[in-house]
Amino acid sequence: MKLGFLVDLNLCMGCKGCEIACKVENDVPLSSWRLRVKYIDIGTFPDTSRSFTPLRCNHCENAPCERICPVSALHYLENGIVNVDSHRCIGCAGCMMACPYGAIYMDPETNTADKCTYCAHRIESGMMPACVVVCPVEANIFGDVEDDHSHISQYIMAHQGGVQVRKPEKHTDPKHYYVGGGTYTLDPLAHQRLEGHNLFTNITHLEHNGDPNHGVLDRFLAPFTSHGTHDNKSFMNFDNTHEQEGGH
Amino acid sequence: MVEHTINATQAVVTLDVALPGIIWGWMITLNMWAKSIGTGVVFVAAYLLYRHKKDAMPNLRWAMPVISFVALNVFLLFTLVDLHQPYRMVNIFLHPHWTSAITVGAWMASLFTLLITILMVIGLADQFTEYFKRGCRVAPVKSLMSFAGSNSGTYEKIFPFVVFLAIPVTAYTAIIMAESSARELWQAPTEVMQMIWAALMAGSAALILVSGSWSQEARKDLALILSIAVFFSFAMYMGEYFFSFKSSEAEATLAYVHAGGAYNVEFWFGMALGFIAPFFLATSTMKNDNVTLLRFAAILALVGLYLAKDVWLKIPQMLPLS
């Protein structure tokens, strides 16, 4: 069994339902995302179009993140999922240097690496990933790509020639496919990321990786102290006005 | 004509999340820089011991492992401090994953540090015998030093193995970089050579600082090694910067330097200060044996190496990956 994803970008309408469902299902803290939907505007007004691209971990068959992880916190499951054991992770961020898709984040609450697991815990009990269930237009198709009769395999066969993966030149062999994508949507170098061009926010870089309230010393003191008054879940503490690049 | 009036190919991100900024920052730069010194002094010392009599470099036997020990501990400290879960470092030894160059490197660097510690203890015990016999009041240190002194021959026995181990300990960072598939600039074959040149550069520079009592010939060799290392390292940086075949990601990464700004200043400042200036200063001292000038060249090379490594480490992390 090899579980895979396919997103039909012709169907996706950018409602971000999957993004929210993922956040809720996996308790993903503020400033972190396992799945995000990116809007890209193509052309010049009034001749413009807007595309929506859901981006998550590709569960690569030849995963550079798994290879570089010094303690096997990132590991393959038998069904092909690239899973992460946050209790073993040492927080070296090697995986963040290795994943060519920027799919891994340093969890600000646990100070360990985390990412989309294709909802491995739901799969285990026979359920679909949260983002698949919530999608109102069924743009997310999930299933066994080794089974010729699965919905995803049938979909791939029906769209032969039009199925793409991100950065195939990296030889990661992603198990996450797109239909209806193009260079502009799938290649991050083919579109610009300009400061001030975002609809609701002007942040381009995160201010911190991992817990913003934990400096280097705090990391050593963490086992002996409580979390203090800061809580990343509090919207009151979340400041989204910063524009400068991220720091350490 | 239409391509100029209607920019149909323009694509701009209009809604997305914030991306991580620089994740491996100055601590990793410092880590790589210190490791270059830690292994570099071993290479250079091995060459000098092969070429010259021991009397020509009276303090080399103990000063080399002391420098290496200090540098390696800075390297290990910042490796640890940079982890988000520092106490779990032990997992590298309890649950090693051997495909990871981080794991292999951590094991090799630990073994290397252990061997360097043995060399240092023996070197110090032999050099300061009188002090450890009579002056030292701490009993465990006294007995350790007398034990080390009575096993003085071990130094020469393990030294060849230490030199051999210094090669993979120097090069493994290049393999971590090669495994960093998201940072194509680091995935160049030149990276291994850059690590080795950096070690020779840092090693000769560090030894120059303690070479005041050495013979002129030995110091001349140090100046020569420093000149050769900065020359070739500089040539490789220039090759990568201007001429080499580059993937689109590496090209986009270098644009952060090409386009001007802080990284451009840091890079060229590093090149001028740490490579071009030391080359001319070090070669000029080979004839007249100007110790002060050579020391100045060594300090410049160490500063410049840090700056060059810092730019090369940070710029690929600015690139949006998705």
Ligand code: SF4
């Ligand atoms: S997309 Fe990134 S995090 Fe996911 S398996 Fe591939 S390399 Fe690993």
Ligand code: SF4
């Ligand atoms: S941050 Fe954690 S999951 Fe990532 S490579 Fe390091 S130990 Fe592995």
